[in-house]
Amino acid sequence: GDSVTQMEGPVTLSEEAFLTINCTYTATGYPSLFWYVQYPGEGLQLLLKATKADDKGSNKGFEATYRKETTSFHLEKGSVQVSDSAVYFCALTPGGTSYGKLTFGQGTILTVHP
Amino acid sequence: ETGVTQTPRHLVMGMTNKKSLKCEQHLGHNAMYWYKQSAKKPLELMFVYNFKEQTENNSVPSRFSPECPNSSHLFLHLHTLQPEDSALYLCASSQVSSGTLSSPYEQYFGPGTRLTVT
Numbered sequence: 001g002d003s004v005t006q007m008e009g010p011v012t013l014s015e016e017a018f019l020t021i022n023c024t025y026t027a028t029g030y031p032s033l034f035w036y037v038q039y040p041g042e043g044l045q046l047l048l049k050a051t052k053a054d055d056k057g058s059n060k061g062f063e064a065t066y067r068k069e070t071t072s073f074h075l076e077k078g079s080v081q082v083s084d085s086a087v088y089f090c091a092l093t094p095g096g097t098s099y100g101k102l103t104f105g106q107g108t109i110l111t112v113h114p
Numbered sequence: 115e116t117g118v119t120q121t122p123r124h125l126v127m128g129m130t131n132k133k134s135l136k137c138e139q140h141l142g143h144n145a146m147y148w149y150k151q152s153a154k155k156p157l158e159l160m161f162v163y164n165f166k167e168q169t170e171n172n173s174v175p176s177r178f179s180p181e182c183p184n185s186s187h188l189f190l191h192l193h194t195l196q197p198e199d200s201a202l203y204l205c206a207s208s209q210v211s212s213g214t215l216s217s218p219y220e221q222y223f224g225p226g227t228r229l230t231v232t
Contacts, residue, residue, distance in 0.1 A: 043225045044221075101170070102157075102221060104156045104157040105156060106154070107156070
């Protein structure tokens with residue numbers, strides 16, 4: 001079945017550091033890929049998405065590129081802020097489904113210190 | 115009110131109690147979802163309602179019973195739960211096409227209900 005694997009956390013960085021959170025996936029066909037973020041006490045929010053190979057999703061300074069050859073969708077940000085502290089989830093939706101069934105990774109906790 | 119709302123935000127219940135979680139979406143979507151988020155585990159999809167019809171039940175125990183009276187409301191009825199059912203229960207909604215092939219529409223999540231079973 002479909003699966004998503006994220007790098008183990010937690011990740012702790014200083015403000016303005018470079019961030020990478022690795023995500024790889026296993027899926028048949030042509031899935032769409034997502035990054036969701038969960039701030040403390042809140043539900044998940046869509047951060048960015050990519051629907052086909054070589055697409056780059058971007059939002060709020062975060063970027064991720066859909067790499068079909070390496071089945072990866074790594075999240076990057078050039079300069080993190082304290083307000084980026086949250087849990088980040090990589091997810092996929094299989095292609096060709098009649099509804100958006102999401103398969104999530106286990107989440108990566110990010111803590112950014114001033 | 116906008117987005118996806120969930121009530122209550124926190125719930126403590128004994129194993130013999132019966133309670134219900136409520137979710138309401140104000141986005142005009144036609145699909146709704148229940149997820150379970152436990153510590154150190156990936157989010158688990160529990161149920162999917164697509165056009166008010168249940169299209170997925172992910173091997174969820176019968177002590178969880180969903181209800182979707184219309185496309186804006188979703189309930190999760192709980193009875194005789196176990197302590198291991200303590201978790202954050204998240205509701206989500208999305209807009210999907212009525213055909214078998216569709217673009218993946220992103221899901222919008224509510225803040226969740228933190229459930230503790232004692």
